[in-house]
Amino acid sequence: MKPEPAPAPIPVPPLSGPVPGADADPDADRSIVRRLWDVFRREPMLLVTCSYLFVSIVGLWDLYWFYRGFDIPILEFLQSSDYFVAGLRRPAYAGLLAWTLLVAALSIWPQRWRMRHPERAARLDRRWWFRAFFPRRGDWWAYFGLHPETTATLTALVVMAMMLFHQSDSRADAIRAGGGNAVQVEDGRGRIAGDWRMLGTSSAYVFLWDPAEQRALVLPVESIAGIRPLASGIVAAAPGAAPPASPSGEGPR
CATH class of the missing domain: 2.30.30.100 (SH3 type barrels.)
Incomplete structure (x- = not known):
């Protein structure tokens, strides 16, 4: 009798082959801001360099709008070294950088709360006030189709630019009206x-x-x-001019 042929072995997929769900990118839901922050955490000196560059750009933005109120093309009078120290002339620029990071972090707190408490968020979604203060990621009126972290950062930057413009314009108006040093x-x-x-x-x-x-x-x-x-409100007399009268209206004695 001829021996029966052995059954063909069942093919087993190699262990190195694709596994269901293994091709999912764990960073697919991470925003550009979060990825950039991960780079800064790995390279702290890069964070220092970018922060300094950001403060310098903020300083140039403020200088441009301030001197524009006096019809002075300030960028044409700046030397190369002035561009690097433009953001160091006013400590408020560093405060604005901290403010931008703080506002961006606070504005995404509702989205983080949703991620940590999905059951409670699902129950409260039926109430309008909850959706107003804790919008979902798909709400176009809250995030405009972007990641919440990206939207929060861009919004903070736009608001900061508007605040700088308003502050620079107000300073220029006060000096044109006779204020200033x-x-x-x-x-x-x-x-x-x-x-x-x-x-x-x-x-x-x-x-x-x-x-x-x-x-x-x-x-x-x-x-x-x-x-x-000079003291505020005191203007030196021109050479050869009579000295100013005293507040009582009497001339000099």
Whole structure:
């Protein structure tokens, strides 16, 4: 009798083959902001560099809108070194950076609460006030089709830019109306006549404004012999002019 042939072995898929669900990308639901933050956590010096760059850009944005109120093309008067220190002139820029990160973190807190309490969120979704303060990710009116973290970060940046524009415009309006720091400026020939207000400086220029004549003056640093701050509301008399009258209306004795 011929021996019966052995049954064919059942093919077993190799262990290295694809496994159902193994091709799912664990980072598919992670926002661009979260991925960028993961890079910063691995490279702390990159976070420091990008933060410094961000503060410098904020400083340039503020300078542009401030000097634009005096018709001074400030970017044409800045040296290369001024671009790197533009964000260090006002400590408020660093505070704005911290504010942006804080607001972005707080604005995504409702979405994180939903992820941690899915059962409670499903029960409360039937109430309108809950959907207003704890919107779902698919709500277009809340996140505009973007990831909540991305939407929160972009919104914080836009609001910060608007706040800077409003603040710069308000400062310029106050100086044009006669506010600001009054100074007396002297060059090699003597005092420069005018009711000058100090706008700011760069590495090569000094920027002044005369609210009485509504004109700006840009002086090279090397041409200035001295700048003397004056008390608020006090304007030095021009050379050869009579001294101002006293508050009681009497002249000098």
